[in-house]
Amino acid sequence: MYDFDFERPATLADAVAALKDEGATALAGGQTLIPTLKQRLAMPERLVSLAALDELKGLSASGGVLTVGAATTHAQVAGQTDYPALAALAAGIGDPHVRNRGTIGGSLANNDPSACYPAAALGSGATIVTNAREIPADEFFSGLFETALEDDEIITAVRFPIPDAAAYVKFEQPASRFALVGVFVSKGSGGVRVAVTGASEEGVFRWADGEAALSADFSPEALDGLSVSTGDLIGDVHGGPDYRAHLIGVLAKRAVMAAG
Amino acid sequence: MPADGGIGAPNKRREDVRFLTGKGRYTDDINVSGQAYVWFLRSNVAHGRINSVDTAAAQAMPGVIRVFTGADFEAVGGIPCGWQVTDRHGEPMQEPAHPVLAQGKVRHVGDPIAAVVAETVEQARDAAEAIEADIDELPAVVDMKAALEPGAPKVHDDLTGNLCYDWGFVEENREAVAKAFDAAAHVTTLELKNNRLIANAMEPRVAIGEYNSATGDHTLYTTSQNPHVIRLLMGAFVLGIPEHKLRVVAPDVGGGFGSKIFHYAEEAFCTFAAKEVNRPVKWTATRSEAFITDAHGRDHVTKIELALDADNNFTALRTETYANMGAYLSTFAPSVPTWLHGTLMAGNYRTPLIYVNVKAVFTNTVPVDAYRGAGRPEATFQLERVIDKAARELGVDPIALRRQNFITEFPYATPVAVEYDTGDYVATMDKLEEIADLAGFEARRAESAANGKLRGLGVNCYIEACGIAPSHLVGQLGARAGLYESATVRVNATGGLVVMTGSHSHGQGHETAFPQVVAEMIGIDPNMVEIVHGDTANTPMGMGTYGSRSLAVGGSAIVRATEKIINKAKKIAAHLMEASEGDIELRDGQFSVAGTDKSVAWGDVTLAAYVPHNYPLEEIEPGLEETAFYDPNNFTFPAGAYACEVEVDPDTGKVTIERFAAADDFGNIVNPMIVDGQVHGGLGQGIGQALLEQAVYDEDGQLITGSYMDYAMPRADDVPSYVVDHSCATPCTHNPLGVKGCGEAGAIGSPPAVVNAVVDALQRAGKDVTHIDMPLSPSRVWQAMNP
Incomplete structure (x- = not known):
């Protein structure tokens, strides 16, 4: 990694102040940032560790x-x-x-x-x-x-x-074991939510059609026949947009089943 | 289990004590006083013309000792290739230059352009980033067939094109094979790819060069499977250092799987630079560097055709393969798709006519060379897949079709130039059906179906040629080396032994298994025997470890040297007991005179050898140390039958391996526990190839799967609990131990079993799927089910 200054403020206010410096980057658990630094893919001038903040x-x-x-x-x-x-x-x-x-x-x-x-x-x-x-x-x-x-x-x-019912089902990408597609389903006072990770070029998103169907009938069968648009979905060596679109439906059903 | 811990005993691996407690001494654990560090500036384009490399700014950076470029290596040799293949027209292969640092062009992502030697590795890396390399990017060739099109960009401007060789085997059979196909009642054709792999040894490569300016001695510490081979190749062909002034040390090595056989540019660089800067120079690969510099494996594109008569007998086999060489010829690359592949195409079957065509192709990718199995997995995969496809087309049981065509009489001369000395394919298949409980498959399938899963069964056989190899034969085939093995057995005065072997252990358990052989022969505790390997300074010239050769060839050398020891010890014992040498018997570490109660112990004799007060000095010299070189007179032919049961999730395409059984014939077994472990490891790698692993390049020659984020390695939960059996043993007929070798079997035999099983599962579910290319990732399987 490149050289950088390191700071470990004791209070939230000090940490916020430290981050006002251009070139400062916050360091939390470091599970993404540290490997990135080791590969010299980032060059922050200063790391501001959040590890000492009791407020967090x-x-x-x-x-x-x-x-x-x-x-x-x-x-x-x-x-x-x-x-x-x-x-x-x-x-x-x-x-x-x-x-x-x-x-x-x-x-x-x-x-x-x-x-x-x-x-x-x-x-x-x-x-x-x-x-x-x-x-x-x-x-x-x-x-x-x-x-x-x-x-x-x-x-x-x-x-x-805390919802009345919820479940997350992840289908792992074979190499990284991050989510190739992951679907989180919940049903609570705010209604039904279906959030999808791993699948979209735009990051995590809510599957509106799935939410509408499940709001009417919170059962796996309610999702039958629904399809997901492949427009923004990721295609890579682990699966194309059509595969990810298909998995969203499969995993959403499994999540509903698991949520009971 | 033998009570004495000799041959056949499942002794625990003594080396594991240090490996499992962090006491191993790997190359990176070695630090030489005053050492500097090197960082390589590597090409980030697959193909480019080097206009200039400006090192002035880098040279002025803190801590920099010297910056090297390709120009510094113009006076020395290039990285040599150890095997010359002759093409089907009788012409030698095209063999490009391979400079230590790039000269004129870069030819793959990772090709080294320059190297900085500095006080610390961070300083070297900082300075490497300050080098200004002016490179015009050129169009890259990645796809093999595209590389052979007229007008394709040339990887090497001075060659006629990207074809390394066009090999035909057996060329004289070409017409006869064509006629047999014309006359066939049925022909099955299959086009497939054998996916490109990266070995991913747990330990990345490391090299440390050291030079003593007072004595002119060079030392290279390196992560190698064969230090003597590196000494010979690098000393004689690259740097011009005579062997007596060059020591190569390969200490504990954390896995090789073939990728550490070869001589790499970094080894030559560190050795060369150490003299130039008069400082030891150390290089430790990062994992990212390993992905783009370690030789890759496999990468074949194949069309195979099988001809059968009306009774389903195999009548002919024809294959056409494109084999990727990458940008340069790695040490043994040309031999892998030819002699290690074509000669195995008969498999376990009586096919009278076979023709194998292989086109080796240069591309702008990392060099490709041997990887666990090396050519034999590629042969086995296509053969066992096409037989399976034929059985399905003909509506016959795949096992029955195999049994019908088995070779049953030995020795058997194949139409592809090898002679199987022994084997019993019927017995291994019988054993497989038993241990895999094939009779219970239908019940398990019904259970899977009740859970919404598609269950399939895949069965196949394999044969491999191990114990590499008879030197006179491989010399005719183009090897630029002999393939004997050596051993020196040194007996100490107090009776303990040190065996110095030319083999190298990097996970195989030599330090445990080899003593069992010596202990068995003398009748002593194996703990009295120590194994020394990995240092050219204290071991006899050996060819190293690969091709499942160490016990068959290296073990045989140990047997021969130990026989010499015993013969001399009997002379000493005869003298001590005032008996005739011919009457001396050795049993359980005691020499006795036949028909009497006279005896002396092993330790009495060894002491006499070194304290020769009462000794036949007029007949023999004092001391007890003998060396033997063993050159095999044939390959060995391990064979087996494997069965895989998979479940496919029809909703996601995910394949899980539910059961895997392996019935192997390895001949005699020295340590069955180590054999189990070797098979388990091989199966894990084969399953990795079948389901997970693949090196993928984009059309510009960038490695898409250049880290573990995208290159999928098998993990513990990807593999089942294996059932392995090696009780069907037909001992090798031509080496003194009757052993055949077991290191590669699992990786050779398992990929077709997995793919056969998945195709079976899908066909039973009514899907019109005849083949899926590896790796059978969830998305590929789902796509095949939902075209």
């Missing part, structure tokens, strides 16, 4: 909402019992090393088009809380590795309304 830590559930601190690792999310579908999703990310270093805030801020957490946030109708504001998931994800975050904005927590 902790999990709590009350009033039907699970609040997850942004620095919470996947392994910690996997260990909570208030939102089982979210726990199962976190338990399926990466390998034990990744799950014990990677954080939910880092994953959402990175918005990898094949990551699992964006599907959970969008599919749950979560709220992304930052040092400056609260952003509904519907407004947070804005494209491949793009989010609504400003350069000096730090995610502090994610609030998940």
Whole structure:
């Protein structure tokens, strides 16, 4: 990796201030950033570690909402019992090393088009809380590795309304075991949501036709005959847009079945 | 299990203690005082003309000792090729130059343009980024057939085109084979690809060059399967260093699978640069570099045709293969699609007429060479796939069709120039049907169907030629080397032995298995025997480890050297017991005089050899150390039958391997546990090829699958719990151990079993699918089901 300055602020305010520097990059769990640096694919002048910020830590559930601190690792999310579908999703990310270093805030801020957490946030109708504001998931994800975050904005927590029923089903890309396609389905007070990751050139998205069908009848059969437009879908050595479109339907049905 | 831990005992691998506790000593663990580091600037285009390489800025960077370019290597040789193939018109193959650093053109992504030697690896890398290489990108050729079209861009301007050779085998049979096809009652044709693979040894390649300016001695530490071969190739053909001034050390090596047989430019660079800068020079490949510099494997495009008579007897076989050589000829590349492939096309079957045509092609890709099995998997895959297709076309049972055409009498001279000394294909198939519980398949299929899954059964046979190889024969076939093996057995005064072998162990378990052979012969504890390998300074000239040759050839050399030891020890024992040498018997480590109760122990004799107070000095020299070179007089022919059961998820196309059984005939077995492990590992790699692995280039010659994000390696949960059996043993008739070799079998025999099983599952489900090219990824299987 190239040389860089390293800073580990103790307070959120200091971290935000540090990120105002042009050339500064936030470091959360580092599960994407560190390999990128090692391959010299990024050249930040300064890394601002978020590891010492107490404001980003902790999990709590009350009033039907699970609040997850942004620095919470996947392994910690996997260990909570208030939102089982979210726990199962976190338990399926990466390998034990990744799950014990990677954080939910880092994953959402990175918005990898094949990551699992964006599907959970969008599919749950979560709220992304930052040092400056609260952003509904519907407004947070804005494209491949793009989010609504400003350069000096730090995610502090994610609030998940706990649905009545939910499940995430991932079909793994054979090499990376990221989601070739992953579908998160939930049914709660806000209605039915179907969020799809891994499939689109635009990143995570909601499958509107699927949501409409499931709102009328929350059963796998309700999705029979629906098809997904291949327009924005990814084609690569692991599968073409038509295959991914097909998988969205298959996995959505399986998720509905698993959600019960 | 033998109580003495000798031949046949499943002794635990002694080397695993250090491997599993982090005590292995790999090349990267070696650090030589004063060493500098090299970073290679590599081409990021597949094909380009080098206008200039400006190193001035790089040379001025902190820590830089010297920057090298292709011009620095104009006075030395290029990377040599170790095998010359003669084409079907009697002409030698086209053999391009392969400079250590690129000269004039770059020919694949990863081709080294320049190299920076600096105090630290980061400084070397920083400086490499400051080199200004002015390169005009040229159109690349990636597809083999396109590369042979008139007007295609030429990888090497000084060659007539991109055809390395057009090989016909057996050329004299060409017309007779054509006639047999004309007369056939049925012809089955199959076009297929054997997917390009990357070995992905756990340990990336490393090289450290060291030069002693006082003595003129060079040392190269390197990740190699055959240090003596590297010493000979690099010393004689590249750098002009005589062997007595060049030591090559290959210590613990973390897997090779063929990819560490070859002599690589980085080895020559580090050796050369160490003298130039008068500092040791170390290079450790990154994993990303490994993807674009380690020789790749396979990459054949094939059309195979099988002719049968009205009774379903095979009457002729014809194949046409395009074999990718990549941009340069790697050490043994030309031999892989020819002599290691064409000679195996008879398989386990009586096919009287065979013609094999292979066109080897240069492309703007990484060089392709031997990878576990090397030519034999390609032969087995196409043959066993076309037989399966023929059975389905004819509506006969695939196993019955195979049984009907089995070779049953040995020795058997094939129409492709080899003679199988022994085998029993009926017995291995019988054993397979038993251990795979083929009788229970229908019940398991019904159970899968109840769960919404499509179950299929794939069965196939394989044969391979191992114990490579008789030197006089391979010399006629174009090898520029002998393929004997060597051993020195040194007995110490107190009775322990050190065996110095020319073989190299990089996962095969030599340090455990070889002592079992010596211990068996003398009747002592195998822990009294130590194995030394991997250093040209203290081992006799050997050819190294590949082609499942180490026990068959290297083990035989150990037997011969140990026989010499025993003969001399008997002379000493006879003297000590005042008996006739001819009456001396050796059993359980005791020498005795036949018909008497006189005896002396092994240790008494070895002590006498080194403390010759009471010794026949007028007849024999003191000491007990012997060397033997063993040159086999034939290949060995391991064979077997494999069965794979898969489930296909019809909704996603995902294939899971539910059962896998392997019945192998490896001849005699020295350590059955190690054999099990070798088969398991080979099956894992074969299943990886069948379901997961593929090196993919785009049309510009960029490697799309250049990391583990896109190159899919098999993991533990991709493979089932295997059932393996090697009780059907027909011992090799021509080596002293009766062994055949087991290292490659799994990788050779398993890909067709997997593909046969998937095709079976889809056909049973009513799908009109006759073939799917590997890897059988979910999307490919789904596409085949939903055309």
